Amino acid sequence: MDMLLNPLDRRHRLRDDIPVVPGAFPLVGHLPAIVCDLPRLLRRAERTLGSHFWLDFGPAGHLMTCVDPDAFALLRHKDVSSALIEEIAPELLGGTLVAQDGGAHRQARDAIKAAFLPKGLTQAGIGNLFAPVIQARVQAWRDRGDVTILRETGDLMLKLIFSLMGIPAQDLPGWHRKYRQLLQLIVAPPVDLPGLPLRRGRAARDWIDAQLRQFVRDARAHAARTGLINDMVSAFDRGDDALSDDVLVANIRLLLLAGHDTTASTMAWMVIELARQPGLWDALVEEAQRVGAVPTRHADLAQCPVAEALFRETLRVHPATTLLPRRALQELQLGQRRIPAGTHLCIPLLHFSTSALLHEAPDQFRLARWLQRTEPIRPVDMLQFGTGPHVCIGYHLVWLEMVQFCIALALTMHKAGVRPRLLSAVEKGRRYFPTAHPSMKIRIGFS
Numbered sequence: 001m002d003m004l005l006n007p008l009d010r011r012h013r014l015r016d017d018i019p020v021v022p023g024a025f026p027l028v029g030h031l032p033a034i035v036c037d038l039p040r041l042l043r044r045a046e047r048t049l050g051s052h053f054w055l056d057f058g059p060a061g062h063l064m065t066c067v068d069p070d071a072f073a074l075l076r077h078k079d080v081s082s083a084l085i086e087e088i089a090p091e092l093l094g095g096t097l098v099a100q101d102g103g104a105h106r107q108a109r110d111a112i113k114a115a116f117l118p119k120g121l122t123q124a125g126i127g128n129l130f131a132p133v134i135q136a137r138v139q140a141w142r143d144r145g146d147v148t149i150l151r152e153t154g155d156l157m158l159k160l161i162f163s164l165m166g167i168p169a170q171d172l173p174g175w176h177r178k179y180r181q182l183l184q185l186i187v188a189p190p191v192d193l194p195g196l197p198l199r200r201g202r203a204a205r206d207w208i209d210a211q212l213r214q215f216v217r218d219a220r221a222h223a224a225r226t227g228l229i230n231d232m233v234s235a236f237d238r239g240d241d242a243l244s245d246d247v248l249v250a251n252i253r254l255l256l257l258a259g260h261d262t263t264a265s266t267m268a269w270m271v272i273e274l275a276r277q278p279g280l281w282d283a284l285v286e287e288a289q290r291v292g293a294v295p296t297r298h299a300d301l302a303q304c305p306v307a308e309a310l311f312r313e314t315l316r317v318h319p320a321t322t323l324l325p326r327r328a329l330q331e332l333q334l335g336q337r338r339i340p341a342g343t344h345l346c347i348p349l350l351h352f353s354t355s356a357l358l359h360e361a362p363d364q365f366r367l368a369r370w371l372q373r374t375e376p377i378r379p380v381d382m383l384q385f386g387t388g389p390h391v392c393i394g395y396h397l398v399w400l401e402m403v404q405f406c407i408a409l410a411l412t413m414h415k416a417g418v419r420p421r422l423l424s425a426v427e428k429g430r431r432y433f434p435t436a437h438p439s440m441k442i443r444i445g446f447s
């Protein structure tokens with residue numbers, strides 16, 4: 001099937017001397033192809049137009065996309081700003097640290113980041129909190145015999161992230177409902193009327209913020225739910241310039257958003273790869289039997305190199321965050337081109353993650369590239385988490401929960417004498433934007 005491009009738009013146009021990819025539709029631009037077929041769109045644009053080209057993101061406008069690996073370094077460039085993120089998604093990400101630069105960004109990030117480093121996670125007992133939740137979920141999969149995998153991993157991740165916030169089990173259904181309504185803000189048309197997604201999404205955001213504000217008050221009153229919120233609140237309060245509760249609440253809400261879809265997608269892909277490659281499953285089962293229990297501390301993760309390699313290779317082949325938007329604050333040199341100040345930029349993590357310039361046999365899923373490496377992990381090896389000042393805060397948490405999940409899955413299924421099996425086609429229904437994920441419909445059997 002050909003790509004979802006407009007056959008009537010064949011003009012060759014230039015903006016700032018850089019070609020615009022043909023095939024844009026009115027209003028939505030290239031979004032249909034970006035959402036459904038991004039890898040092919042990027043490859044075709046590179047082949048026909050070269051390394052620099054404009055993509056039309058519909059309501060978010062044109063972003064100059066560069067597939068030259070130099071573009072990755074823009075994420076560390078002092079004259080490149082993240083404020084464009086707030087302009088693209090003001091309702092969801094306005095006022096959060098992912099859309100800030102310089103001092104304001106540093107101040108908010110400094111207050112949160114320690115809680116997410118291995119020491120903070122261990123002190124707060126996050127591994128012990130997660131292990132039983134993960135084990136119960138994979139046991140339920142075993143009992144049911146087959147599952148719609150992305151729906152299941154989405155539910156599990158929400159449960160984990162809510163437990164991180166200390167939300168009691170009986171309140172989870174309410175939070176689930178509000179969270180789903182909040183996500184409507186991603187696609188809500190800008191019409192604020194009762195019953196429409198924008199109104200519902202804003203109401204859900206206000207509800208969530210009110211609950212989080214109460215969490216913050218509880219943490220100050222030493223009635224905190226988990227160590228993590230406690231740690232964040234005390235780090236905020238210790239800062240030289242105390243930050244307002246609004247900033248704290250917006251950034252805790254950001255953690256809910258940033259930590260959910262991305263991890264659910266990665267976990268679902270991991271199960272899909274284990275189901276379609278029996279050799280991977282065998283290697284994982286062998287490791288799980290050797291370690292014998294789900295690890296709970298970062299220090300234990302070194303015992304699980306196969307599970308770690310699985311997590312890294314799954315993310316390399318199926319990066320959950322595919323594109324990062326930025327704005328050039330000054331004129332920049334990018335590859336062979338001068339980019340004018342003010343240009344809106346798109347940094348295609350997906351392209352680099354699967355680029356032959358950075359990886360040998362990039363399309364092959366190979367645990368060996370991680371298991372046999374002798375040098376430490378470099379920024380380019382974890383580019384799926386970004387790099388520079390905004391590099392993902394959740395990296396160590398994801399690493400822990402993915403390894404815990406792999407080991408729990410292998411122990412539970414192996415004990416029952418079953419293994420994961422793919423019950424649906426994988427290629428149809430994949431999505432690449434705003435976050436990438438496998439088809440919602442893929443089913444996995446355990447038999």
Ligand code: HEM
Binds near residue numbers: 391392394397
């Ligand atoms: C597989 C899972 C994940 C992936 C692939 C991922 C990817 C990313 C990427 C690419 C960025 C950089 C954004 C940018 O530069 O504009 C980022 C930032 C961020 N991530 Fe993650 N993420 C994941 C999981 C998580 C989790 C579990 C959390 C926390 C619970 C989290 C919290 C954050 C936060 C707070 C930021 C903003 C950091 C800043 O702007 O300084 N992420 N993530």
